[in-house]
Amino acid sequence: xxxxxxxxxxVILGIFCLGFGLLLAVTDSLTAKDIAARALEDxxxxxxxxxPDNIHDNNPVTDTVAMxxxxxxxxxxYRATKEGKVxxxxxxxxxxxxxxxxxxxxxVDAQGKVLGVRVLAHKETPGLGDKIDVKKSDWIxxxxxxxxxxxxPEKWKVKKDGGQFDQFAGATITPRGVVRAxxxxxxxxxxxxxxxxxxxxxxxxxxxxx
Amino acid sequence: xxxxxxxxxxDGLWDNxxxxxxxxxxxxxxxxxxxxxxxxGMGLATAAVMAASSLLVSIFRSRITQEVRIPVYILIVxxxxxxxxLCMNAWMHELYKVLGLFxxxxxxxxxxxxxxxxxxxxxxxxxxxxxxLFMGIGFTIALTCIGAVREISGSGTLFAEAxxxxxxxxxxxxxxxxxxxxxxxxxxxxPGGFLVAGLMVVVKRMIDVRSGKAIQMGGAHSVA
Numbered sequence: 001x002x003x004x005x006x007x008x009x010x011v012i013l014g015i016f017c018l019g020f021g022l023l024l025a026v027t028d029s030l031t032a033k034d035i036a037a038r039a040l041e042d043x044x045x046x047x048x049x050x051x052p053d054n055i056h057d058n059n060p061v062t063d064t065v066a067m068x069x070x071x072x073x074x075x076x077x078y079r080a081t082k083e084g085k086v087x088x089x090x091x092x093x094x095x096x097x098x099x100x101x102x103x104x105x106x107x108v109d110a111q112g113k114v115l116g117v118r119v120l121a122h123k124e125t126p127g128l129g130d131k132i133d134v135k136k137s138d139w140i141x142x143x144x145x146x147x148x149x150x151x152x153p154e155k156w157k158v159k160k161d162g163g164q165f166d167q168f169a170g171a172t173i174t175p176r177g178v179v180r181a182x183x184x185x186x187x188x189x190x191x192x193x194x195x196x197x198x199x200x201x202x203x204x205x206x207x208x209x210x
Numbered sequence: 211x212x213x214x215x216x217x218x219x220x221d222g223l224w225d226n227x228x229x230x231x232x233x234x235x236x237x238x239x240x241x242x243x244x245x246x247x248x249x250x251g252m253g254l255a256t257a258a259v260m261a262a263s264s265l266l267v268s269i270f271r272s273r274i275t276q277e278v279r280i281p282v283y284i285l286i287v288x289x290x291x292x293x294x295x296l297c298m299n300a301w302m303h304e305l306y307k308v309l310g311l312f313x314x315x316x317x318x319x320x321x322x323x324x325x326x327x328x329x330x331x332x333x334x335x336x337x338x339x340x341x342x343l344f345m346g347i348g349f350t351i352a353l354t355c356i357g358a359v360r361e362i363s364g365s366g367t368l369f370a371e372a373x374x375x376x377x378x379x380x381x382x383x384x385x386x387x388x389x390x391x392x393x394x395x396x397x398x399x400x401p402g403g404f405l406v407a408g409l410m411v412v413v414k415r416m417i418d419v420r421s422g423k424a425i426q427m428g429g430a431h432s433v434a
Contacts, residue, residue, distance in 0.1 A: 005277075008275070009278045010278075012274065012275055012278055013281055013282060016270075016274075016282050016285055017285060020285055020286065020289040023289060023293070024289055024292055024296075027292075027296050028296060030300075031296045031299065031301075034299075034300035035296070035299050035300045038299065038300065041303075042307075125395070128395065135371075135374075169390070
């Protein structure tokens with residue numbers, strides 16, 4: 001008798017799991033295409049913020065190379081080409097902030113000048129460190145046009161450390177991490193320029209999601 | 211019947227408020243009340259999930275045996291959360307970008323589970339739906355108030371970025387009440403959450419005492 005009632009409970013639980021599993025499977029198959037399209041749009045949006053539309057005639061989202069950055073992270077390098085020549089590159093860079101890793105997208109042109117930097121994800125303190133987000137403040141825009149020798153390497157720091165970048169009131173660690181990440185990103189470009197610009201290199205397969 | 215719904219509404223919004231009376235759902239309360247807008251977003255998403263899962267549990271209540279009810283409730287809440295998450299990601303993507311990270315957190319909220327057990331498991335579909343909805347709205351109000359106090363004292367703004375959540379028409383809600391450097395940082399860090407939530411509970415109880423009501427202990431009168 002006891003065994004039988006246990007069976008019944010198991011079956012009830014199983015039926016519920018099956019039912020809701022099915023419901024979720026159906027929802028997933030209904031939404032999968034739209035979600036993938038939105039993810040691609042998001043990536044296109046974040047890329048078009050760091051690679052101006054007028055410098056390329058290809059789609060950088062699909063023209064990619066897989067590389068390893070200086071810390072050994074697998075990154076995808078998106079390439080903008082115009083008339084068969086590489087005019088710009090965009091790739092993820094990582095800074096260490098107050099609340100952990102800050103993920104950024106850096107765009108550089110073929111000469112190593114910054115086309116733009118945007119924050120992709122961060123866990124900085126709301127109201128303080130989150131001013132690195134372009135939605136909250138235009139601080140991040142000041143990197144545009146800079147390169148490794150403008151300003152000079154010793155000036156690639158926040159003002160508190162003797163450099164030329166403003167920190168925020170109450171937050172130094174966050175901008176310090178971002179400035180350093182951008183500088184390292186440019187150094188990465190300088191060191192790997194040949195491989196990144198090589199159009200004959202095999203294209204990386206498209207990755208799903210972010 | 212009308213009085214019954216009145217009790218449900220009163221219970222959810224004030225008497226038995228999820229945060230201020232029952233002290234449930236403290237994890238999302240602490241994490242998501244750094245601004246009034248965040249509190250509002252988290253609250254609304256929770257209200258939707260609570261209304262849907264209360265309705266479902268109530269419909270299936272005669273089929274769910276006592277022994278397996280907890281796993282089934284968790285299954286239902288988690289399914290509703292995933293459903294809302296997928297649909298919003300696909301069809302309300304702008305809103306999802308703001309609310310997305312809150313949605314998965316709803317699973318960690320014990321308030322929906324508590325209401326399923328205390329109410330929806332015994333009552334018919336419509337009252338259960340109303341209970342889930344108004345408990346959710348009560349949760350939203352509590353989170354928005356805590357968020358507002360923390361935001362004003364911590365960053366000097368109120369409803370910052372509300373237009374990202376509610377649409378451009380709500381731009382007027384975004385206010386700056388104090389100059390940017392006046393905020394007390396501690397208020398938007400975790401200690402501020404505990405402080406403000408505690409003070410809110412005190413305020414609620416003081417109002418209850420003033421109006422001659424006995425203080426209700428967490429959920430006592432609706433949990434059998």
